[in-house]
Amino acid sequence: MSREILKFILSCNICQKSKVKQHAPYRMLQPIPILSQLFKVISMDFIPDMPESQGFNNIVVTVDKLTKYLNIIPCCTKINENKVAKPIFKHIFAQYGLP
Numbered sequence: 182m183s184r185e186i187l188k189f190i191l192s193c194n195i196c197q198k199s200k201v202k203q204h205a206p207y208r209m210l211q212p213i214p215i216l217s218q219l220f221k222v223i224s225m226d227f228i229p230d231m232p233e234s235q236g237f238n239n240i241v242v243t244v245d246k247l248t249k250y251l252n253i254i255p256c257c258t259k260i261n262e263n264k265v266a267k268p269i270f271k272h273i274f275a276q277y278g279l280p
Contacts, residue, residue, distance in 0.1 A: 220273060221280040222246040229258050241265065243273060 190196045216222060228240040237255035244251050254268045 216247040218280065219247055219250075220245050220277045223273070223280075225269075241268065243269065 222245075224244050224246065226242045228242060229238075231238050231240060235255075237257060239256045239258045239260070241254040241256055242251065243254070252272055254272050256265065256268060
């Protein structure tokens, strides 16, 4: 019976018009700017709770948005922004320059 009710609600024109909209308002699409410099925009992610190796149990993964070049930097789970910034500067900005 519940399947039949769901089927009726999904096919009922009045039910579809009276439902509350669940999405954000539509907007005009905005083009993604084309990048021209390596490592101008990078994305970062953390992979925590890895098996400990040489005192590290976390991985910082950075990806360059232009070339999709991947950097994997080992670190510890208990870190703050200063301890994350140092390896980023050492492994990325020291090699490729500041964006």
